[in-house]
Amino acid sequence: MKIIDGKLVSAKIKEELAVEVEKLAKHGIVPGLAVVIVGDDPASRTYVNSKESNAKKLGFYSVKHQLDETVTEDELLDLIENMNADPQIHGILVQLPLPDHIDSKKVLNSISVLKDVDGFHPENIGKMIIGDDAFLPCTPNGVMKLLEYENIDLRGKHAVIIGRSNIVGKPMATLLLEKDATVTVCHSKTQDLLKITNCADIIVAAVGIPNFVTAEMVKEGAIVIDVGINRVNGKLVGDVDFESVKDKASRITPVPGGVGPMTIAMLMYNTVESAKRKGGLI
Ligand code: GUN
Numbered sequence: 001m002k003i004i005d006g007k008l009v010s011a012k013i014k015e016e017l018a019v020e021v022e023k024l025a026k027h028g029i030v031p032g033l034a035v036v037i038v039g040d041d042p043a044s045r046t047y048v049n050s051k052e053s054n055a056k057k058l059g060f061y062s063v064k065h066q067l068d069e070t071v072t073e074d075e076l077l078d079l080i081e082n083m084n085a086d087p088q089i090h091g092i093l094v095q096l097p098l099p100d101h102i103d104s105k106k107v108l109n110s111i112s113v114l115k116d117v118d119g120f121h122p123e124n125i126g127k128m129i130i131g132d133d134a135f136l137p138c139t140p141n142g143v144m145k146l147l148e149y150e151n152i153d154l155r156g157k158h159a160v161i162i163g164r165s166n167i168v169g170k171p172m173a174t175l176l177l178e179k180d181a182t183v184t185v186c187h188s189k190t191q192d193l194l195k196i197t198n199c200a201d202i203i204v205a206a207v208g209i210p211n212f213v214t215a216e217m218v219k220e221g222a223i224v225i226d227v228g229i230n231r232v233n234g235k236l237v238g239d240v241d242f243e244s245v246k247d248k249a250s251r252i253t254p255v256p257g258g259v260g261p262m263t264i265a266m267l268m269y270n271t272v273e274s275a276k277r278k279g280g281l282i
Contacts, residue, residue: 010261031275032061039069091117091271117270142262163206205239215244
């Protein structure tokens with residue numbers, strides 16, 4: 001069994017990005033990333049702080065808007081409109097989930113397609129599905145980069161995704177299909193989950209349930225990618241029962257230090273791409 005080191009791969013990607021940031025500086029361009037967080041969910045705060053500190057480390061212009069839980073939908077939409085028009089901002093990210101009184105779909109729709117570095121805008125999702133150039137959602141794209149760095153040939157392989165969220169499961173299926181994998185998407189209503197996962201060459205766990213994937217669900221030699229970030233008694237655990245699965249898998253991502261750092265690296269990547277595009281450099 002080999003542990004897939006997401007920290008190492010993300011560090012390499014960020015090194016490459018640092019070079020790109022220097023090149024942009026020669027053209028007078030500084031990549032700008034604006035992150036919006038509403039309320040004070042501790043997990044969201046941790047993610048947003050990490051996005052901000054990574055952006056700063058790479059020399060981006062980084063703005064964080066910490067909004068009160070009581071902010072109105074109109075106030076949030078006004079802020080986004082201003083950022084859409086701000087030439088210093090190349091990427092806008094609104095951390096999800098949003099409070100119930102705000103229509104998340106409306107908010108995501110209002111972000112300029114050209115600044116949608118999260119890849120959540122319906123137009124970017126549509127482009128991704130037909131294989132057109134688009135911002136790709138950071139977590140599934142981060143998983144694809146990990147598989148690429150590991151030199152895993154996906155052609156004809158059976159990839160089983162557990163979870164069908166708009167942020168991970170559905171785009172993950174699209175990206176794996178694009179690389180010629182045979183894809184099965186499982187979810188809470190799936191019958192015979194055990195039988196299906198036992199046919200998988202690659203399992204992507206994105207259910208949000210701690211230690212959900214156990215050794216009996218995994219075929220000998222399978223590659224196991226754990227997208228889960230769950231807090232249990234103050235400790236971060238994935239959706240995969242790492243201790244039991246590691247002896248069956250040929251390769252496995254740890255939590256923390258697997259997919260998580262890749263999500264951030266891909267967000268930085270999308271922001272640099274956006275800045276390059278705006279500057280007419282690609
Ligand atoms: N909430 C959980 N994951 C994400 C993400 O990748 N982006 C945003 N904006 N919110 C999230």
